[in-house]
Amino acid sequence: MDTHFSLLPGGTWTLGDLTVSRFGYGAMQLAGPWVMGPPADRDGAIAVLRAAVELGITHIDTSDAYGPRVTNELIREALSPYPSQVHIVTKVGAQRDEQGGWPTARQPDQLRRQVDDNLESLGLDVLDLVNLRLGTADGPHTESLAEAFETLVDLQRQGVIRHLGVSNATGEQVAEAQSIAPIVSVQNMYNLAHRSDDDLIDRLAAGGVAYVPFFPLGGFSPLQSSALSGVASRLGTSPMSVALSWLLQRSPNILLIPGTSSVAHLRENFEGAALSLSDDDLTELDTIGRN
Numbered sequence: 201m202d203t204h205f206s207l208l209p210g211g212t213w214t215l216g217d218l219t220v221s222r223f224g225y226g227a228m229q230l231a232g233p234w235v236m237g238p239p240a241d242r243d244g245a246i247a248v249l250r251a252a253v254e255l256g257i258t259h260i261d262t263s264d265a266y267g268p269r270v271t272n273e274l275i276r277e278a279l280s281p282y283p284s285q286v287h288i289v290t291k292v293g294a295q296r297d298e299q300g301g302w303p304t305a306r307q308p309d310q311l312r313r314q315v316d317d318n319l320e321s322l323g324l325d326v327l328d329l330v331n332l333r334l335g336t337a338d339g340p341h342t343e344s345l346a347e348a349f350e351t352l353v354d355l356q357r358q359g360v361i362r363h364l365g366v367s368n369a370t371g372e373q374v375a376e377a378q379s380i381a382p383i384v385s386v387q388n389m390y391n392l393a394h395r396s397d398d399d400l401i402d403r404l405a406a407g408g409v410a411y412v413p414f415f416p417l418g419g420f421s422p423l424q425s426s427a428l429s430g431v432a433s434r435l436g437t438s439p440m441s442v443a444l445s446w447l448l449q450r451s452p453n454i455l456l457i458p459g460t461s462s463v464a465h466l467r468e469n470f471e472g473a474a475l476s477l478s479d480d481d482l483t484e485l486d487t488i489g490r491n
């Protein structure tokens with residue numbers, strides 16, 4: 201596939217020994233409504249994944265729980281055999297119930313099964329990066345991750361996982377994981393309006409660990425703020441572009457995984473994220489979520 205690495209907004213980052221574009225793609229919302237079942241537009245979903253790789257995006261975030269299986273199977277159909285530069289990042293620790301809920305599933309046997317399921321649905325022999333998803337859909341909880349994380353470390357030793365990360369984690373859980381084995385990423389909720397991880401981001405940056413904000417555009421409730429709209433209209437761009445370029449400028453260890461089911465939005469976000477925000481823009485954006 202044709203790629204355009206020189207135009208990557210934010211350049212690249214190295215996850216362990218894997219170089220990825222800082223502008224990645226989050227595949228969760230490619231499944232049906234509320235991340236259950238197949239998408240209304242299957243061909244459109246395949247087109248988005250192929251367009252992402254054609255743009256030079258080499259970091260795709262997913263989970264076998266999306267659909268469930270649906271998103272991973274779309275990724276496999278769209279991209280397999282995978283170009284060597286493309287890295288699929290997945291997560292384990294939750295499963296789906298019939299109501300579309302996300303019950304936790306972090307017992308050792310459940311985690312091993314989820315790793316096997318991801319390998320099978322993605323059509324891979326080794327998973328490049330697996331995040332242990334903690335807490336619940338309501339957010340992080342303060343509980344020890346030791347038994348679950350050690351299960352993944354064991355699978356890493358067996359050679360089916362290359363690198364480890366944690367998701368939906370407190371700062372203490374990040375430190376607990378790091379006391380057991382190296383992690384290359386933390387994937388938590390963070391965007392212009394939700395900045396409770398500011399200190400954690402700086403700590404991870406100092407240690408060379410990636411911070412991957414989920415819901416970078418607000419997720420199921422798109423970001424809305426007069427400061428954001430004001431900066432966007434002054435710069436003649438979209439609020440989404442400002443939100444993404446702000447994240448890229450916030451810290452060099454931030455990797456983007458914005459989701460979209462539209463090739464037009466993917467291209468708009470990719471081009472818009474390269475925007476350079478001035479000190480005045482940053483000061484104005486800093487007011488969001490703080491008053």
Ligand SMILES: NC(=O)c1ccc[n+]([C@@H]2O[C@H](COP(=O)([O-])OP(=O)(O)OC[C@H]3O[C@@H](n4cnc5c(N)ncnc54)[C@H](OP(=O)(O)O)[C@@H]3O)[C@@H](O)[C@H]2O)c1
Pocket residue numbers: 225226227228229261262291333367368387388413414415416417418419420422438440457458459460461462465466468469
């Ligand atoms: N670790 C975890 O617990 C966890 C939790 C949630 C998500 N995630 C990961 O984070 C990724 C990102 O989250 P997300 O996709 O839910 O939220 P998001 O990236 O914050 O927002 C995606 C939403 O924004 C819309 N959008 C994107 N670009 C747009 C544009 N240019 N104009 C207007 N609307 C636009 C999309 O709609 P359209 O489809 O219409 O473009 C979609 O509804 C997921 O794909 C998933 O991989 C992880």
